[in-house]
Amino acid sequence: MSTQVEHSRMFRRGRALGYLEEHDRHLTAKHDPQFSFGFIGCGMMGQEHIYNTLLLGRARVGGLYDPATKSIETASQLIAKNGQQDAPKIYASIEEACADPDTDALIIATPNYTHLDVMRAVAGCNKALFVEKPIATTVADAFEVCQLAAAHSRPVRFGLQYRFKSVYAEALTEVFERQSVGRVHSVNMLEHRFPFLDKVGQWNKFSVYTGGTLVEKCCHYFDLMNLFAGANPQRVFAVGNQAVNFHNFVYDNKKADGLDQAQMSIQYDNGVIGGFSLCMFTPGTREELVVCGDAGRVHASESARLGEANENRLEVWCGENGASSVRAPEYPSYITAAGHHGSTFFEHLSFVDELSGGAVSGPNLADGLWSVAVGAAAQLSIERGVAVDVAEVLPADFDAAQWVKTSYQEG
Ligand SMILES: NC(=O)c1ccc[n+]([C@@H]2O[C@H](COP(=O)([O-])OP(=O)(O)OC[C@H]3O[C@@H](n4cnc5c(N)ncnc54)[C@H](O)[C@@H]3O)[C@@H](O)[C@H]2O)c1
Structure with missing residues (x-):
């Protein structure tokens, strides 16, 4: 024992x-790690996945594919520095990565606009797949990614890991296990943060490559809102614009066009209402989630001024129904420091557990699709200046009964 x-x-x-x-x-x-992973795309997020793979210690890095030499070099250094003694293979192509008999899974962390093509190239290979969010830049492409994933014989995961952040994981426990707020009636989220960081080829400055800011970044928040609402998003109204950032930014003769602020309302098909606020010119990062029910209120936040330490906070108001509390949910600091406040580590844990034959947890394929659909409907709403039915952005042959999002019990 x-x-x-x-x-x-x-x-x-x-x-x-x-x-x-x-x-x-x-x-x-x-x-000795049980599994070996190949990495397709070794930039910022690919390296976060490599770091977490090695920190978790249940898989080794078997191979890398990335057309950018510098990404390969820095990823190789990271691997050596974090305890893996044998160097990974460097693949010349995605096909070579798929054909490697020594890896069990491929972790895909390439820019958003490449996800569908990469997915077409890897679909059907005999490996589990992990595909970063957003799964594509349009709903039509996201649907094809989901269909390829559903037909794949091995597990497929999408990178919507915010539900593993400590503050949101605890908020889920309060809302669904302890029933602290009673029946949920509204879900509000806020992300106020610094501008988009530099990327290889600066793809994240251009909507054509990201799918639009509300798809690119905010699919994380829509996934959480969909989960807390416990229903499908029905109608979206959004306002937003490129207010401050990157007005003078030109790359390859193209001007940056991503919006940097937005306000949104979402109507869910069970009557829950949602609100979302985005600001991307803040000297720091602050995320908030507020869930109100007929018996109480849960407020979760992460907050750090630029260059300062982050503070987590969870406030639970139960009125006369029980004990209210204020606490600071935290993972061990070396897990938090591994990226995205520790959520990437727990996302890996959940993926590796599934590969080991354990329970399937975390977001499912439908969550990936619905999170893109809300963002796409919001982008369209801003373009038109009117509310948009989410059904309008879904593919004509989309059957909601087949693409059921996780409920908390499953997730
Ligand atoms: N889950 C999260 O919280 C999170 C956070 C950041 C980024 N992301 C997502 O991860 C993905 C990568 O973002 P990033 O921040 O690492 O970008 P990045 O620019 O830092 O890295 C992308 C890497 O992919 C490589 N690449 C481009 N096309 C490729 C291809 N066809 N095959 C293989 N490699 C290719 C680039 O050379 C680069 O090294 C994006 O989809 C992004 O939205 C997710």
């Missing part, structure tokens, strides 16, 4: 007890 604490990564991360022989290691013993 051994305790969970004996297996803590805390003991295995460094080699602080460098004088010990291998046969004297127990808490600090390294375990």
Whole structure:
């Protein structure tokens, strides 16, 4: 019998007890990873996945594919620095990555506009797949990605990991397990943050490559709102524009065109109403979720001024129904520091558990599609200046009964 604490990564991360022989290691013993992953796209997010793969320790990095030499070089350095002694293969093409008999899964972290083509290239290979969000730049393409994923013989995951952030995971527990707010009637979210960071080829400055800011970035929030609302989004009204950022930004003779602020209302088909606020010219990052029900209110937030430490906070108001509380949900700091406030680590844990034959958790294929559909409907609403039925952006042959999002119990 051994305790969970004996297996803590805390003991295995460094080699602080460098004088010990291998046969004297127990808490600090390294375990051979069970799986091997190939990485397609090794920029910022690909490297976050590589780091989390090695931190989790249940898979090694088997190979890398990226046309950018610098991305390959920095990813290779990251792998060496984080304890993997043998260098990964460097593939010459996606096809080579698919044909590698030594990997079990491919992690795809290429720019949004490439996801459909990459998915077409990898679909049918004998490996599990992980595809970053948003799964495509249009709803039609997202639907094709979902159809390819549904026909794939191995597990397919999409990168909507915010539901694994500590504040939102705890908010889900409060709302659905403890029923702290009673029946949910409204879900509001806010993201106020700094401008889009630099990217390889600066693809994220152009709507044609991102799908529009409300698809690119905000699919995360729509996934959360859809989950808390417990229903399908029906109608969206949005206003927004490119108010401040990148007005003088020109790349390859093209002017940046992504919007940097928006306000949105969402009507769900069970009567829940949603609101979303985006500002991308803030000297810091602040995310908020407010869920109101007939018995209480849950307010979750992450907040950091630029360059300062983040603060998590969860406020639960229960009135006379029970104890209200204010707390600061946190993962261990080395997990939080691994990216996206620790959610990427838990996303990997959930993916690797599924590969090991364990429970399937996390977002499903339909969640990927619906999160893009809300963003696309919002972009269209801004363009037209009127509310848009989400049904209008869904493919003509879309059958909502077949594409059922996760409910909290499944997710
Ligand atoms: N889940 C999240 O929280 C999160 C956060 C950031 C980015 N992302 C997503 O991850 C993806 C990558 O974003 P990023 O920030 O890493 O961008 P990035 O520009 O930093 O890296 C993208 C990498 O993909 C490479 N690439 C381009 N086309 C390729 C192809 N066809 N095959 C293989 N490699 C290719 C580029 O050379 C680059 O190295 C995007 O879809 C983005 O939306 C998700």
